[in-house]
Amino acid sequence: MSEYREQKIAVRHKSISYAKWGYLFIAPFFIVYIICTLIPQFLTIYNSFFENYMDGLRHVGPNFVGFNNYVRLFTPDSNGVIGILKYSANTLIIWIMGAIPQFVIAMLLALFFTSGRLNIRGQSFFKAVIYMPNLIMASAFSMLFFTLFSNVGPVNQMLQQMGITDKTIDFFGITIYVRSLIALMNFLMWFGNTTILFMSGIMGIDQELFESAKIDGASSSKVFFKITLPLLMPIVVYVVITAMIGGLQMFDVPQVLTNRMGAPDRTTMTIVMFLNSYLTPSKNYGMSGAISVYLFVLTSLLSIFVYRGMIRQYRSRIR
Amino acid sequence: MKKALSIMLALIMVIGLFAACGKTTDTTTPASPGTTSQAPTTSSEAPAPQPAAEEGKVFNIYAWNEEFKGFFEKYYKVPEGITVNWIINPSDGGVYQDKLDAALLAQESAAPDEKVDMFLAEADYILKYVNSDFTLDVSTIGVKEAPTMYKYTVQAASDANGAMKGVSFQCCPAALIYRRSIAKDVIGTDDPVKVQEALSDWSKFDAVAAQAKAKGYYMTASYVETYRTFSNNCSMPWVDSNNKLQFDPMILAWIKQAKEYLEKGYTLPAGIWDDEKNQQMFKTGKTMCFFGPAWYYNFCMGNAMDPEKGCYGDWAICQGPQAYFWGGTWLLAPKGTDNPTMLKDVMDAFTINEEICSNLVKNEMQFSNNSAVNEKFANDPNYGNAFLGGQNDTAVFVELAKNIRFEHKTPYDQLLNENITGVFLDYFKGNITEEQAYQNFYKFVNEKYPAIITP
Amino acid sequence: MKSYTDAENRKARLMLYISRTVVYVILIFLTILCLFSFYMLFINATRSNAQLQAGFRLLPQDNFFNNFRNAWNDVSINIPVGLKNSFIIAALTSILTAYFSALTAYGIHVYDFRGRRFAFVFILAVMMIPPQVGAVGFVQICYQLKLTNNFLPLILPSISAPVVFFYMKQYMESVLTLDIVEAARCDGSGEFYTFNKIVLPIMRPAIAVQMIFSFVASWNNYFIPALLLDKAEKKTVPIMIAQLRSADYSKFDMGKVYMFILLAILPVIIVYVFLSKLIVKGVSAGALKG
Numbered sequence A: 001m002s003e004y005r006e007q008k009i010a011v012r013h014k015s016i017s018y019a020k021w022g023y024l025f026i027a028p029f030f031i032v033y034i035i036c037t038l039i040p041q042f043l044t045i046y047n048s049f050f051e052n053y054m055d056g057l058r059h060v061g062p063n064f065v066g067f068n069n070y071v072r073l074f075t076p077d078s079n080g081v082i083g084i085l086k087y088s089a090n091t092l093i094i095w096i097m098g099a100i101p102q103f104v105i106a107m108l109l110a111l112f113f114t115s116g117r118l119n120i121r122g123q124s125f126f127k128a129v130i131y132m133p134n135l136i137m138a139s140a141f142s143m144l145f146f147t148l149f150s151n152v153g154p155v156n157q158m159l160q161q162m163g164i165t166d167k168t169i170d171f172f173g174i175t176i177y178v179r180s181l182i183a184l185m186n187f188l189m190w191f192g193n194t195t196i197l198f199m200s201g202i203m204g205i206d207q208e209l210f211e212s213a214k215i216d217g218a219s220s221s222k223v224f225f226k227i228t229l230p231l232l233m234p235i236v237v238y239v240v241i242t243a244m245i246g247g248l249q250m251f252d253v254p255q256v257l258t259n260r261m262g263a264p265d266r267t268t269m270t271i272v273m274f275l276n277s278y279l280t281p282s283k284n285y286g287m288s289g290a291i292s293v294y295l296f297v298l299t300s301l302l303s304i305f306v307y308r309g310m311i312r313q314y315r316s317r318i319r
Numbered sequence B: 001m002k003k004a005l006s007i008m009l010a011l012i013m014v015i016g017l018f019a020a021c022g023k024t025t026d027t028t029t030p031a032s033p034g035t036t037s038q039a040p041t042t043s044s045e046a047p048a049p050q051p052a053a054e055e056g057k058v059f060n061i062y063a064w065n066e067e068f069k070g071f072f073e074k075y076y077k078v079p080e081g082i083t084v085n086w087i088i089n090p091s092d093g094g095v096y097q098d099k100l101d102a103a104l105l106a107q108e109s110a111a112p113d114e115k116v117d118m119f120l121a122e123a124d125y126i127l128k129y130v131n132s133d134f135t136l137d138v139s140t141i142g143v144k145e146a147p148t149m150y151k152y153t154v155q156a157a158s159d160a161n162g163a164m165k166g167v168s169f170q171c172c173p174a175a176l177i178y179r180r181s182i183a184k185d186v187i188g189t190d191d192p193v194k195v196q197e198a199l200s201d202w203s204k205f206d207a208v209a210a211q212a213k214a215k216g217y218y219m220t221a222s223y224v225e226t227y228r229t230f231s232n233n234c235s236m237p238w239v240d241s242n243n244k245l246q247f248d249p250m251i252l253a254w255i256k257q258a259k260e261y262l263e264k265g266y267t268l269p270a271g272i273w274d275d276e277k278n279q280q281m282f283k284t285g286k287t288m289c290f291f292g293p294a295w296y297y298n299f300c301m302g303n304a305m306d307p308e309k310g311c312y313g314d315w316a317i318c319q320g321p322q323a324y325f326w327g328g329t330w331l332l333a334p335k336g337t338d339n340p341t342m343l344k345d346v347m348d349a350f351t352i353n354e355e356i357c358s359n360l361v362k363n364e365m366q367f368s369n370n371s372a373v374n375e376k377f378a379n380d381p382n383y384g385n386a387f388l389g390g391q392n393d394t395a396v397f398v399e400l401a402k403n404i405r406f407e408h409k410t411p412y413d414q415l416l417n418e419n420i421t422g423v424f425l426d427y428f429k430g431n432i433t434e435e436q437a438y439q440n441f442y443k444f445v446n447e448k449y450p451a452i453i454t455p
Numbered sequence C: 001m002k003s004y005t006d007a008e009n010r011k012a013r014l015m016l017y018i019s020r021t022v023v024y025v026i027l028i029f030l031t032i033l034c035l036f037s038f039y040m041l042f043i044n045a046t047r048s049n050a051q052l053q054a055g056f057r058l059l060p061q062d063n064f065f066n067n068f069r070n071a072w073n074d075v076s077i078n079i080p081v082g083l084k085n086s087f088i089i090a091a092l093t094s095i096l097t098a099y100f101s102a103l104t105a106y107g108i109h110v111y112d113f114r115g116r117r118f119a120f121v122f123i124l125a126v127m128m129i130p131p132q133v134g135a136v137g138f139v140q141i142c143y144q145l146k147l148t149n150n151f152l153p154l155i156l157p158s159i160s161a162p163v164v165f166f167y168m169k170q171y172m173e174s175v176l177t178l179d180i181v182e183a184a185r186c187d188g189s190g191e192f193y194t195f196n197k198i199v200l201p202i203m204r205p206a207i208a209v210q211m212i213f214s215f216v217a218s219w220n221n222y223f224i225p226a227l228l229l230d231k232a233e234k235k236t237v238p239i240m241i242a243q244l245r246s247a248d249y250s251k252f253d254m255g256k257v258y259m260f261i262l263l264a265i266l267p268v269i270i271v272y273v274f275l276s277k278l279i280v281k282g283v284s285a286g287a288l289k290g
Helices: A002-014 A019-047 A068-074 A083-114 A124-134 A138-150 A154-161 A174-203 A207-215 A220-247 A252-257 A271-277 A287-319 B002-026 B069-074 B092-105 B126-130 B151-156 B180-186 B192-198 B202-214 B227-231 B249-264 B277-279 B294-299 B342-350 B354-364 B372-379 B393-401 B415-426 B435-446 C006-045 C049-053 C064-072 C077-110 C114-124 C131-144 C154-160 C162-175 C178-186 C193-201 C204-220 C221-228 C236-244 C254-289
Strands: A050-055 A058-064 B058-063 B083-089 B116-122 B167-168 B173-179 B218-220 B287-293 B317-319 B327-331
Touching: A019 A050, A019 A287, A019 C077, A019 C114, A050 A287, A058 B058, A068 A287, A068 B294, A083 A174, A083 A220, A083 A271, A083 C006, A124 A174, A124 C077, A124 C154, A124 C204, A124 C254, A138 A154, A138 C254, A154 C254, A174 A220, A174 A252, A174 C162, A174 C204, A207 A220, A207 B092, A207 B415, A207 C077, A220 B058, A220 B151, A220 B435, A252 C006, A271 B393, A271 B435, B058 B069, B058 C221, B069 B083, B069 B327, B069 B354, B092 B116, B092 B180, B092 C221, B116 B342, B126 B327, B126 B372, B126 C221, B151 B167, B173 B180, B173 B294, B173 B393, B180 B202, B180 B287, B192 B317, B202 B249, B202 C077, B218 B294, B227 B415, B249 B415, B277 B287, B277 C049, B287 B294, B287 C131, B294 B393, B317 B393, B317 C178, B354 B372, B415 B435, B435 C064, C006 C064, C006 C254, C064 C077, C064 C254, C077 C154, C077 C162, C077 C193, C077 C204, C077 C236, C077 C254, C114 C162, C131 C154, C131 C221, C154 C204, C162 C204, C178 C193, C193 C204, C204 C236, C204 C254, C221 C236, C236 C254
Parallel strands: B058 B083, B058 B116, B218 B287
Antiparallel strands: A050 A058, B116 B327, B167 B327, B173 B287, B173 B317
16 A cells, blocks of 8 residues: 555656545545445345355355346246335335425425525524434334324324214225325435435525526526526435435335335335345345345436436526 | 556455355355255264363353343342353344354354353244254253153253253243123123133134124234134144145134134234234223233233223133143253353253242242142142232143143244234235235245245 | 515515415424424323323323333443443544545545546445445454454444435535635645645535434444444444333333433434534535635
């Protein structure tokens, strides 16, 4: 390592090149990344081509099986259901159900908070409050929701007292309800976070642009679509893509809420729940490796798709 | 740049090599896939004489909760100079077994004070450890099967060759626990003998359930309530000799019963530990029957014991339609312990030491694994349980304990038993067909136990 | 400037009044939604196990101190130790994550070197790999290195946080011009000095935001710590809570569990309130400079 540094210093003396600083600045990140993440992840991909699991205390494998794990992943059951596709659809549907209100409301709030015209009072209170659901452990939050919406929970009691329904609503037995609850919790946990991100983006925009737009008499929606949104696009792209990546890895909430089952009929089973199911107790590195590779490919494709789409929009707006 | 790259590559390779080395040591017992469920059994291992003088100073016990720790600290006198170290990990999410397995796999190379000296296991997965090479034949350290131990507790802790790997400190015959007042209303009596007569088989049980329903009661508060009475009376294991999944007629009978009971409103769609069920234990509850062993009403019926809202004393037990057992905690000996003398002492203390066993029954309301002690209480006319309206429950359990069979178990039982009920709930509720429920169960099995072959 | 007539002015004021009302209604509704779970947690922490079993209530009951005593004095679950451990890990994690992500982002944003584009795309790509399975391999390696019951494997990986890096990079793109760096160089500022003394202050809002996020994430992290820590004196708060939840039935005291959760999130809330002031300040400071 030191040899490498000396050589680079020598280069610097010849011409003023800052390249070595670039390497130096990114070195810690990459070194740690390789040790703590990349090697384990290589193991994952490697494992996906092997049969490798624990049968009790007996280690089975690793035996090379080629693409067998992937073939198994995409083999339909006798009802013609391909599990992994079903769980991917579940994950995406639940994510979108929560993400759309999350983005819309976060953007609205960010605009409210940064608007000099509205001049919202108690801002720091509201900002502190909307982020708070994110502070609770997802598992504790889910436990709470479970008790709230259980068959004997307060929501059911209230609905019956108010005469809205005379029968117990089985919130955890009907797909649309369970999915909505998960989406609602995801929304509550993340809209504050998104708001803060949008806000810091909006505040980074040159205020003079808004001033001059105001002087020109532009309507607020015009200001938003012609100035704010285009200039905010890097942050929006960041928010949407990271939210989607996070959403595809959705795990804690449905796991606790449905007690690992993805009930009813596995319609709330997400990809990572499925993956996790293979890890305990059998430590099935083969199958879980294959699922992670699949998830990686799916995430990449969707991210590229979303990124491209949004950047195109962004460009057309700039024009 | 090239140099930097080569350094990185070298680093990756070094670490990769290292990781690879790690992997090979991980492979403890190489075996081909699809072999039988019976884990490799060790053929008669020569008992290694232990050097008595050099024993460890730290006694490590692996457990998943504090139950046994409480008894241990109360009643067991730790030999001087030894520190007891409890390593407690929640069984939630498989953490306990994960940690324990990792420790057992590393037992050989572990420092003396880090070695596992004893660990606890439940009935549902005890076979995983008993049939493995990681547990010690306790006869080599002087622990013998005592005549006062219940047969099934010994059988459960013995491997295929009959080598005993540990002992249990409790015996878990289970009973039908009923509300006296509701039984009076429905059957016309709360006398345990007469109630037993009215509920002595499943067809009678069904008939009473219909009567209970007619009077506005539930027969049970959870559709899972009766599951153990079926599953612990199976006549074949969950997997056959080729590791193929199979459904015992008992399991099929339960599926039929649960579907019928839920459809007819005899029971509630609540899980066995759910609030919805637990609320039925209050005075205001409308449920007649609960099922469980001694530990169940002592530990899980807190609502019934609540001074304000409970119904303390309004309960009694009888055998019910079918004798069965449920749960139980075994103390197992790991191979490589450096405290064999103390290990033997602990095992003896909680099985053959009459004073400790009496305390377990008297103070902790346990049903001990010492038949002599249990019978002493069973025959004591002054002994009675106020929660059960003064009924001598130990006397009932002494009878029930004779019928316990620990048979047809597999190392996979825990998750299969705990989850078939949840998977089939969708079918019971009418969300999916029976066939779909089976498919979902197969999926679950494939995920959890790759070695099991599903249809 | 346009001149407004009186009527226009009045109309504009009315519109402002209406929109303000709507905004406040929305904010209050969201506040209730957000605080409700905290409120329930607090209420539940004031109730005994039997009271909790009896059903749901909106008003507190009288077992708060009882539960507090039970939770605080629990023999096997030493909450002060747990809080201390969690705090050490979370604080170091959040500092390392924010600093090194900014450093990496700066390295890629400002310097031109071969492999720069590759490095950027690489980090973006790996961001998409689900952490769960890499984690399993990571735990395997930690076992090999005998790094169990050690905080190092929980803290060190935070140096490389692709998602935080991505955020820092995006943020730099919108606030940090190369002119600033060039100007600093002309003043004779060294590269590290420029980063630490000039760039970091500009990045303050972003750093504060990411520090909170990573502090909370680390504080609530259960998956990997649960696999690596098992000694009583090393356990973090979430591990203790899981242990409490799956405790044996004799000790299944939900009142204590809720109290524990309350105690577990309190430090995070305090840290958050403290840092959220910093964010507001930092955001306005950043805005002025931009």
